[in-house]
Amino acid sequence: MKAPDFAYARPASLDAALALLAEHGEDAVPLAGGQSLVTALNMRLSAPGLLVDLNAIPELTGVSEAGGAVRIGAMTRHRDVGTAAIVRERLPLLAAALPHIAHPAIRNRGTIGGSVALADPATEWPACCLAAGASIVVRGPGAERRVPADDFFQGLYTTALEPGEIVTAIEFPVPGADAVWGFEELSRRHGDYALVGLAATGRRLAGGLSDLRLAFFGVADRPVLARAAAAALEAGDLAGAQAALAGELDPPDDPTTRAATRLHLARVILGRVAAKMRGGSAQEGGPDGV
Amino acid sequence: MASECPDRAHAVAFTLNGETVRAHVPARMHLGDLLRQSFGLTGVHLGCEHGVCGACTILVDGRAVRSCLMLGVQADGATVETVEGLTESGRIRDLQDAFHVRNALQCGYCTPGMLVTAAELLDDADAAASREAIRAAIAGNYCRCTGYHAIVDAIASTAEARRQGRPNAGREAAE
Numbered sequence: 232m233k234a235p236d237f238a239y240a241r242p243a244s245l246d247a248a249l250a251l252l253a254e255h256g257e258d259a260v261p262l263a264g265g266q267s268l269v270t271a272l273n274m275r276l277s278a279p280g281l282l283v284d285l286n287a288i289p290e291l292t293g294v295s296e297a298g299g300a301v302r303i304g305a306m307t308r309h310r311d312v313g314t315a316a317i318v319r320e321r322l323p324l325l326a327a328a329l330p331h332i333a334h335p336a337i338r339n340r341g342t343i344g345g346s347v348a349l350a351d352p353a354t355e356w357p358a359c360c361l362a363a364g365a366s367i368v369v370r371g372p373g374a375e376r377r378v379p380a381d382d383f384f385q386g387l388y389t390t391a392l393e394p395g396e397i398v399t400a401i402e403f404p405v406p407g408a409d410a411v412w413g414f415e416e417l418s419r420r421h422g423d424y425a426l427v428g429l430a431a432t433g434r435r436l437a438g439g440l441s442d443l444r445l446a447f448f449g450v451a452d453r454p455v456l457a458r459a460a461a462a463a464l465e466a467g468d469l470a471g472a473q474a475a476l477a478g479e480l481d482p483p484d485d486p487t488t489r490a491a492t493r494l495h496l497a498r499v500i501l502g503r504v505a506a507k508m509r510g511g512s513a514q515e516g517g518p519d520g521v
Numbered sequence: 522m523a524s525e526c527p528d529r530a531h532a533v534a535f536t537l538n539g540e541t542v543r544a545h546v547p548a549r550m551h552l553g554d555l556l557r558q559s560f561g562l563t564g565v566h567l568g569c570e571h572g573v574c575g576a577c578t579i580l581v582d583g584r585a586v587r588s589c590l591m592l593g594v595q596a597d598g599a600t601v602e603t604v605e606g607l608t609e610s611g612r613i614r615d616l617q618d619a620f621h622v623r624n625a626l627q628c629g630y631c632t633p634g635m636l637v638t639a640a641e642l643l644d645d646a647d648a649a650a651s652r653e654a655i656r657a658a659i660a661g662n663y664c665r666c667t668g669y670h671a672i673v674d675a676i677a678s679t680a681e682a683r684r685q686g687r688p689n690a691g692r693e694a695a696e
Contacts, residue, residue, distance in 0.1 A: 232570060238529055239548035239594055269551065269590045270571040282548065286595065310584075334661025335638065337572065339584040340591065421660040 234272035241284040245291065245370060245399065251283045252395045253372050259283050261397050263306060263345030266337050291344070291399060294318060299405050302368075305344020305398045309356075310335075312343050321405050324363060324412040324430060328355040331414075334422045344398040347383070350390045350453065353424040355416070356401075357384055358448035361456060362412075362430035365403045371396030387452040409434045413504035416449075417496050425449035426488055427496045431504050433461075440465055440508055445501070450482040450493055460501065469505050473498040533597040538562075538606025546593035553577040555593030556603060564604040564633045568663065575662030578634035579603050585641040604633035613640050615688045619675040622694045627666030634662045639676045649680035 242248040252259050258280035262268055271277040285291055291306035294315040301321050303312055312318055313329025332338055332346075332355050346356040347367060360367070360380040367383045369376050372395050383391045392398070406412070416428035427450055433443035443461035448454045457479045463471035482493035530545040537560060544559045551570070556562040556579070568574035570589045577588040580602040607613045613636055620626050620636070642649045642658045649655055655676045656669065664672060682690035 233554075234549040234551070236529065236547070236549050239531065239592070241594075241597075265592070265595075266572060266587075266590055269592065272549075273551070273570045273589065282592075284592075284595065330657070334575070335641065335658055336575065336578050336585040336587050336661060337590075340581075340586045421657045 232273055232275060234269070235275055235278045237272075237279055238281045239284065240281060241287050243287050245288055245397075248283050248285060248288060248397065249370060249372065249395070251281070252397070255281050257394060261285055261348075263348070264308065264341035265345075266333070266341035267345065267349050267351070285397070296321065296405065301403045301405060303343055303401045303403070305347070305368075305400055306342050307344075309333075309338040309341045309343065309346070312356075313338075322363065322403055324414055324432060325356075325359055325403075327412070327414040328359050328416075328430065331355055331416045331418075331422075331425070331428070337422075343401060347401060348390065348392060348398045350384050350388050351424075352384075352387060352451060352453050353428075353449040355425075355428065355430070355448070358428060358430040358446040358454040359414075360401060360403075361454045362432045362444045362446035363403050363406075364432070364444065365401050367391075367398055368400040368402055369396050370399045375399070377402065381456070384453040389453075406432065407434065409436060411435045411440070411508045413507045415500035415503050417500060427482070427493050427500060429497070429500045429504050430454075431508065433465075433508060435508070438509075439467060440505075445504075447476075447480055447497055450480045450497060455480060457501075464501075464505055469502060472505065473501055476501065531594040531597070533594055535596045535598060536600040538602055538609065544593070548592060548594055550593045551589050552579070552581075552591045552593045552596050552601075553588035555596070556588060556601070562603045562605050564608075566630055566633055568630070573661075573663070574631075575634040575638065575659075576631055578637045578662065580607070580637060580641065583641075585638050604636055607637065607640055613643075615682060615690070616640065616643065616675070616679045618694075619679045619682075619690075620672070623671045623675040623678065625667055625671040625675040627664075627671075631662055631664045631666075635659060635664065635672055638662050639679070642676065643680055643683065646680055646684050649676060650684075652677055655680075 260279040262282045262284045292304040294303050294317050309332050313326045319326045365380045366377040378391045413431040416425045428448045430446045433440045445457040445461050446454045459475040460472040482490045484490045534543045553565050556565045566576035568576040572587045572590045579588045655673050
């Protein structure tokens with residue numbers, strides 16, 4: 232199908248983009264990488280009056296580190312996020328997630344900010360943000376504000392973004408020397424949306440794990456922190472952690488995958504991630520991973 | 522910069538297969554349609570038009586992208602290469618020969634997208650070192666004919682020939 236008619240503007244600065252969004256209200260939609268939005272346009276699931284293309288705004292791209300945080304510009308392409316030297320060194324969780332995001336041509340064009348702003352519950356970056364305790368940096372008509380990932384993802388394609396606001400960057404705290412991480416995803420075909428996935432961070436102390444954040448995705452209307460499972464795992468009880476998931480995840484039934492199947496798969500990948508995070512493998516899960 | 526016109530057509534200029542081109546393009550027209558309709562580059566195959574099938578894959582600024590998921594107006598200032606340009610430059614001749622030799626062409630509908638995806642993958646020979654990596658890379662391109670085996674064979678043999686410094690291996694086998 233073909234997209235409906237719309238007007239198009241490509242502002243060269245963030246202020247100009249925000250002014251256009253303020254002027255046109257809900258009729259205007261920001262265009263980031265377009266890998267979801269242009270699909271929606273082509274399928275006529277979306278019919279905005281004006282697209283505000285963010286691709287010519289240099290201040291929205293790039294990866295930098297300052298003040299104990301890695302800042303990733305919202306318009307940084309998936310591929311550039313996962314391959315950035317700073318990310319590979321400081322945030323190996325994100326580098327591990329990258330190959331699971333769709334396909335090469337999509338990763339070349341799609342952006343982390345677009346993915347976070349869309350908040351598809353089966354996608355990788357929102358779960359990584361949640362697991363890593365990231366903050367979503369948002370600009371609108373007023374002052375810049377930072378929203379913790381815990382508060383940003385509110386439901387199916389629903390976030391804390393207010394009308395007229397756009398995501399400008401994601402800020403990840405730099406993990407400490409004892410930090411560990413894990414990432415697993417199961418899908419029908421490589422690059423498909425996750426049946427179930429898990430992005431996890433924590434610290435390894437004296438042979439045990441602490442400060443665990445287990446962010447499951449593909450199992451609810453948003454990425455979900457499994458707190459009881461994390462507590463059990465910190466106590467060294469993997470079976471207890473897996474059992475706890477039944478009380479924390481309530482995946483939907485869909486025509487191809489029953490809720491019970493997703494819950495089972497969640498227990499499976501929790502076992503894999505826990506083994507990596509506890510095992511100290513130099514290849515995956517440890518401080519030297521990736 | 523694209524200029525706005527009352528009829529919502531935008532003037533764009535970009536490098537297309539090595540030549541500077543200009544066009545007026547409605548904002549709603551995706552790049553695949555622009556390339557086919559304004560420039561006759563019908564090697565850009567349109568399948569699903571929502572980014573799933575991969576048949577419309579082209580290179581923009583050296584990277585594989587879905588031309589159906591990029592607006593024509595967004596090509597302004599970019600460097601665009603289609604399968605026609607890659608063919609004329611000879612850059613993927615070994616890959617095309619390998620597709621021929623390995624019977625990876627079949628109906629041909631997926632072929633341009635497969636070639637472009639593989640071209641990018643083969644830029645990093647190490648990345649194309651395993652069949653598993655090749656399969657992962659082309660998972661975003663639908664093929665209904667070969668079951669992918671012949672295509673994976675063709676890409677793998679091209680990668681191996683390039684590693685060994687024998688980029689003409691496919692051509693020699695074809696002749």
